[in-house]
Amino acid sequence: MDQKRKIRVLVAKPGLDGHDRGARIIARTYRDAGFEVVYSGLHQTPEEVVQAAIQEDVDMIGLSSLAGAHMYLFPRVVELLKEKGANDIVVCGGGIFPEEDIPKLKKAGIKEIFTPGTPLPEVVKWVEENVKPRG
């Protein structure tokens, strides 16, 4: 009766930015939506994020960035997932980004970008519609 797969998400903060309030709120929101959230903490390299995602077999990685290094860090995560043959893992990002970076990030394989002011239910709805637990 409980053969329904649970969505597993990794919430990570790559880079040197130490502001994790947003990531924590997102982690909590996902938990309340019934997802299993692996929280890996601050100051992660893209390599560490990808390794954690693979070991934890998550369906999605949520990256948080507020310090401006997203144009390197986010695409690098997507690239490493590809290298490891794990590009079925969906990557999305949240934080503060210049308007013109968003299309570039999406082109680099970040599936969605959430900016400040996004209502939390919307973030959950997006995951439910776009992330399918591995079949």
Next chain:
Amino acid sequence: MGIAEKVISGDIRAVARLIRDIDDKIPEAREVLKDLYPSTGRAYVVGITGAPGVGKSTLVDQMVTHLRKAGKTVGVLAVDPTSPFSGGAILGDRVRMQRHSMDEGVFIRSMATRGYFGGLTQSTRSAIDVLDAMGKNYIIVETVGVGQDEIDIVQSAHTTIIVLIPGMGDDVQALKAGILEVGDIFVINKADREGAERTVNDIRLMIEMDEKRYKDGWKPPILTTQAVFDKGIKEMLDEIEKHRAFVTSCPERQSMLKYEKVRNDLSEMIKDKVVHEVLDDIVHSGEFEEALQLIMKREIDPYTACDNIVLKRLKSDNK
């Protein structure tokens, strides 16, 4: 290559996915576990348990560092609670262990208790087998805060470490019935805090009062650590080795412990399977809801309802 071969060859993705399938109760995973079983029984399993916030994850992190320096490979299973309301979970033990994530000799997996039907113990036990089959020398299982279930998991460990912090006084009293019986090593972490001496003495007194326990010769040592500063960890690992030597020094004792583990594993497995199959069946047939409604109207008592359901199933299986 089949999934079992991939796991045995140490393929990280295959291991990660298999543990997920076990957790999600995918029937195929069970078949893989059958194939893996001959490759299990080689790892040394250490269980770490204690109340929330005593520093279990940090201790595990330091243990991993020491074991890696000694050239051992390590698997870590870190269990955190599932929310009883949403079914979701925040698995945060990894935060303390992240420095090992790039080390190929370490595999860390966070697991949620997934509250229902004792599924936790079953999938954690199976995950231990998977990491064992992939060839890890040591497997460290970090439980959620203490309680009956956590003691169950600890039955799968060769050495069980109970972590406490100074100033737990009455809590320790409350825990002694279950916990003091399963601890092979006691660790007082955050020992720089006031009252460490007293906690050590409290535990010592309780152990001394429980003389029956040392008839077989192992008296649980009490250690003080400061995990954050890597103090006392080396000594803790030495004690684990001593306990390991103790357990393996006597073939009868080893065989008895093994028998207890196998017995416990099998009975838990049967419980899990029977519960799932019967519940699946009666939920699908509508029998479950029917019985619930009758109980709600007080037309039947739950004991009779239960007997009816279970006896009917057992009889039909005998035919």
